[in-house]
Amino acid sequence: TAWSGRVMAAHVPLPPGLPQLLKAGTRFFSGLQESLFSNIAACRALAFCLRTSYGPLGRNKLVINHLGKTLCTTHAGTILRELELENPVARLLAAASQAQEEEMGDGASAVALLAGALLDNAEKLLRSGLPMAAIREGYEVAGKEALRLLPSLACHMLADLWDTEGVAWALHAAVGSKLFGYQDFLTGLVAQSCVAVLSPEGTFNPDNVRLCKVPGGGVTDSCLLQGMVFCTEVESQSHQAEEARIAIYCCPFGLASTEAKGTVVFQGAAEMRAYSGTEEELLGRHVRAIAEEAAAVVVVGGRVDPLALHYADKLGLLVVRLSSRLELQRLCHTVGATPLTSLVPPPPGTMGYCQRVYLSEIGSTPVVVFRQDGTTCPVATLVLRGATDELLCNLEEAVKDGVNVYKALVSDRRLLPGAGATEMALAVRLSTLGTYTPGLEQYGILEFAQALKTLPAALAENAGLPVNETMAMLEALHQLGRANTGVQLSKEGAPTMDAAQEGVLDALLVKQRAICLATHTATTLLSVSHILMSKKSGGPKVRGDNPNWDLEPDS
Ligand SMILES: Nc1ncnc2c1ncn2[C@@H]1O[C@H](COP(=O)(O)OP(=O)(O)OP(=O)(O)O)[C@@H](O)[C@H]1O
Numbered sequence: 001t002a003w004s005g006r007v008m009a010a011h012v013p014l015p016p017g018l019p020q021l022l023k024a025g026t027r028f029f030s031g032l033q034e035s036l037f038s039n040i041a042a043c044r045a046l047a048f049c050l051r052t053s054y055g056p057l058g059r060n061k062l063v064i065n066h067l068g069k070t071l072c073t074t075h076a077g078t079i080l081r082e083l084e085l086e087n088p089v090a091r092l093l094a095a096a097s098q099a100q101e102e103e104m105g106d107g108a109s110a111v112a113l114l115a116g117a118l119l120d121n122a123e124k125l126l127r128s129g130l131p132m133a134a135i136r137e138g139y140e141v142a143g144k145e146a147l148r149l150l151p152s153l154a155c156h157m158l159a160d161l162w163d164t165e166g167v168a169w170a171l172h173a174a175v176g177s178k179l180f181g182y183q184d185f186l187t188g189l190v191a192q193s194c195v196a197v198l199s200p201e202g203t204f205n206p207d208n209v210r211l212c213k214v215p216g217g218g219v220t221d222s223c224l225l226q227g228m229v230f231c232t233e234v235e236s237q238s239h240q241a242e243e244a245r246i247a248i249y250c251c252p253f254g255l256a257s258t259e260a261k262g263t264v265v266f267q268g269a270a271e272m273r274a275y276s277g278t279e280e281e282l283l284g285r286h287v288r289a290i291a292e293e294a295a296a297v298v299v300v301g302g303r304v305d306p307l308a309l310h311y312a313d314k315l316g317l318l319v320v321r322l323s324s325r326l327e328l329q330r331l332c333h334t335v336g337a338t339p340l341t342s343l344v345p346p347p348p349g350t351m352g353y354c355q356r357v358y359l360s361e362i363g364s365t366p367v368v369v370f371r372q373d374g375t376t377c378p379v380a381t382l383v384l385r386g387a388t389d390e391l392l393c394n395l396e397e398a399v400k401d402g403v404n405v406y407k408a409l410v411s412d413r414r415l416l417p418g419a420g421a422t423e424m425a426l427a428v429r430l431s432t433l434g435t436y437t438p439g440l441e442q443y444g445i446l447e448f449a450q451a452l453k454t455l456p457a458a459l460a461e462n463a464g465l466p467v468n469e470t471m472a473m474l475e476a477l478h479q480l481g482r483a484n485t486g487v488q489l490s491k492e493g494a495p496t497m498d499a500a501q502e503g504v505l506d507a508l509l510v511k512q513r514a515i516c517l518a519t520h521t522a523t524t525l526l527s528v529s530h531i532l533m534s535k536k537s538g539g540p541k542v543r544g545d546n547p548n549w550d551l552e553p554d555s
Helices: 002-009 031-051 076-082 088-104 108-127 132-153 164-176 183-197 269-292 306-315 325-335 389-411 421-436 441-452 454-462 467-479 508-526
Strands: 027-030 061-064 070-073 209-215 223-230 240-249 297-300 318-321 352-362 365-371 380-386 414-417 485-487 496-498 505-507 530-533
Touching (some): 031 088, 031 108, 031 454, 061 076, 070 076, 076 088, 076 108, 088 108, 108 454, 132 421, 132 508, 164 389, 164 505, 183 223, 183 380, 183 389, 209 365, 209 389, 223 325, 240 325, 269 306, 325 352, 380 389, 389 505, 389 508, 414 508, 421 454, 421 467, 441 454, 454 467, 454 485, 467 496, 505 508
Parallel strands (some): 240 297, 297 318
Antiparallel strands (some): 027 530, 061 070, 223 365, 223 380, 240 352, 352 365, 414 505, 485 496
């Protein structure tokens, strides 16, 4: 027994090499097959999944997240946010696409598709024996050249940021790619809302275009309002106020309770009555003091005490409760008020002003409207209507894409031809560059050009067009110098069109960032030689980083 015990405890030598250095349980992958090809396959699968959602006729993805919430969307940013990817390389690709979404608010699918195609093409070159360094070098040269060429391909410049019609024309493709069919109506609405909140100095904050989704009705019932709309009810009996002064409190509407627990012992009913009488009187005095400062509307961020509400009703005050601190901050911005932290009479200069505050009903949803008609208001609200929640989500994504593209246009007003025209124009130019470049990197440049062609090909495929025929015609027209030719998505007539004339335009800044991110991601992933994965720690699941770390908790 003693002998067998010694055998049990005998040291089992680890295999020589890296495993000797690593903690037990660490997984590591090296060599082209293990560290690259299998991961490229994962990226290819992810890019292929997003490819079918690319463009206006892309198909929806039905995503059910870890909380069981069902989403039906074509928006790459939403799909990737909800998927819990395990593969480390696919996670990096998704991170690049999400970075594009966060920075530009559009072009997330394009990043994933282009990076996926670049990795896929790199695999072909590696399998045919090309050194990795030559491929990376070729991709870097091609990426730089593409970024250099982009400004020369711009076909339109937004002349006036305040011109609603011009803005609507520029946003047509960004809005239409998410909700094909309604783009004429929606782009007009998005353009109006963006122009309405553009400051006189020409600065634009996309947060100032608020969205309020109200189920019911049709998409064309959506409308724009100067001010804010909240899906809530008023607390008071008074339901409307005109030219009202507004006091905003981020505390409950009632007496503040003490932090420490206190016990009051009453000796008899008279003492108890006197106690509650003083409390009631104090509360009444507070509410009267607010009304005496000529406030007509009180907005509170916390619980509404029924007694305080009784006094407010007697004085004719309109009381609204907003549970979100972020919404309260935005309302302060809209009406020009300073939020107060306790129920004191509002000091001079802290009250805001609103032309009309009223309770209304949209469909069967009660809404409280703070409306500033005719005056310059920093915030505009788009009331979105739609029959189903999915339609409302798609509407929201389309509007957000449009607003973000307007933000990009405020920084750089140049527009590129869309519908795959820019990608094909770059592909043709890079093919020429590749053909005349000496050395092995020419293969990298040529494959970069081929990868760019996957974007117009995806548009054609999703539209049900004959892909090879369309791509051949597109390339031939580009070879003839018609750099604005893109894919015509409707099946009638020719499969190509002049994107600049048809008003299918993409912002230069969005495209620039997308190419930059995709190239960078592909070259970074190609430079991976080993993958080392630590064993997952036991115990409770580690909570991931909060993706909204810079937002208020209740946003
Ligand atoms: N009417 C149209 N005809 C042809 N192409 C169009 C039309 N409208 C938009 N497009 C093209 O569709 C592409 C954008 O598609 P989509 O919005 O699905 O991708 P994305 O912006 O990369 O992704 P996401 O919006 O998910 O971030 C652009 O290249 C645009 O030029």
